Amino acid sequence: MRLKKTLKLFSDLTVYLITGANRGIGLEYCRQLKTRGDDVIATCRSSSLDLDDLGVRVEPGIDLTSEASVLNFKEKLNEVQIDVLILNAAIAENNSFECLEKESLRRQFEVNALAPLNFTKTMVSNLREGSKVILMTSRMGSIEDNSSGGSYGYRMSKAALCMAGKSLSIDLKPRGISVALLHPGLVSTRMTGFTQYGVNPSESVNGLLKRIDSLSLDTSGSFWHANGEILPW
Numbered sequence: 764m765r766l767k768k769t770l771k772l773f774s775d776l777t778v779y780l781i782t783g784a785n786r787g788i789g790l791e792y793c794r795q796l797k798t799r800g801d802d803v804i805a806t807c808r809s810s811s812l813d814l815d816d817l818g819v820r821v822e823p824g825i826d827l828t829s830e831a832s833v834l835n836f837k838e839k840l841n842e843v844q845i846d847v848l849i850l851n852a853a854i855a856e857n858n859s860f861e862c863l864e865k866e867s868l869r870r871q872f873e874v875n876a877l878a879p880l881n882f883t884k885t886m887v888s889n890l891r892e893g894s895k896v897i898l899m900t901s902r903m904g905s906i907e908d909n910s911s912g913g914s915y916g917y918r919m920s921k922a923a924l925c926m927a928g929k930s931l932s933i934d935l936k937p938r939g940i941s942v943a944l945l946h947p948g949l950v951s952t953r954m955t956g957f958t959q960y961g962v963n964p965s966e967s968v969n970g971l972l973k974r975i976d977s978l979s980l981d982t983s984g985s986f987w988h989a990n991g992e993i994l995p996w
């Protein structure tokens with residue numbers, strides 16, 4: 764306990780750990796956090812020139828579906844305290860009703876729902892009273908908002924992630940840890956084929972950081988759009 768306090772005293776900066784940080788929204792989180800002076804630990808399967816250029820602590824070689832890789836990282840992290848854990852990494856595959864490939868559904872469930880939950884469980888001893896867990900979900904995981912069908916694997920996995928987040932918000936409350944489920948909006952990244960209809964990552968992350976900054980135990984366990992709107996489950 765005393766060691767943990769001492770480690771925290773070494774740095775008064777807020778420590779953010781972000782998964783899937785080599786590109787897209789994860790990379791933009793790192794960029795904006797670094798710019799505003801926060802301490803960033805960026806995890807990824809493999810780094811990118813853009814991430815390396817930021818000058819943050821980069822932890823490559825972390826596949827979130829590999830228990831060994833997550834445990835190795837946990838050992839390396841040791842007693843470092845994390846103030847904000849952002850579970851951002853995910854995949855989206857196209858599953859229409861006519862094309863329900865079981866392996867694809869399973870893969871999305873593994874990466875998008877199970878991996879963030881397992882990673883949070885593994886890292887929980889690095890969190891402290893006042894820490895925040897941010898689950899990057901999607902409006903496509905909202906049952907009430909689903910008016911177009913399809914995308915079975917992605918929708919189902921994000922709905923499961925929302926449920927995991929709600930339970931986490933209840934289970935972690937006694938430890939003083941708050942949890943948010945955040946939808947970034949439609950964002951122009953590789954996941955969306957760099958759609959021209961999306962906002963750029965910079966605009967999205969600007970809103971997401973406002974949600975994260977204002978998150979408290981009182982508001983823990985809700986599902987927000989980056990723009991501040993509360994979304995239906």
Ligand SMILES: NC(=O)c1ccc[n+]([C@@H]2O[C@H](COP(=O)([O-])OP(=O)(O)OC[C@H]3O[C@@H](n4cnc5c(N)ncnc54)[C@H](OP(=O)(O)O)[C@@H]3O)[C@@H](O)[C@H]2O)c1
Nearest residue numbers: 783787788808826827851852853899901949950952953954
């Ligand atoms: N873009 C949107 O419009 C949108 C909308 C709603 C929700 N979201 C959510 O926002 C988050 C970020 O999305 P994005 O648009 O930035 O996606 P992206 O550009 O496709 O980036 C996805 C990130 O996840 C990483 N990743 C995938 N599988 C992984 C695994 N097994 N282990 C570790 N990392 C893995 C990727 O790493 P590699 O480079 O190694 O593949 C990449 O860094 C996701 O949770 C997504 O579901 C996005």
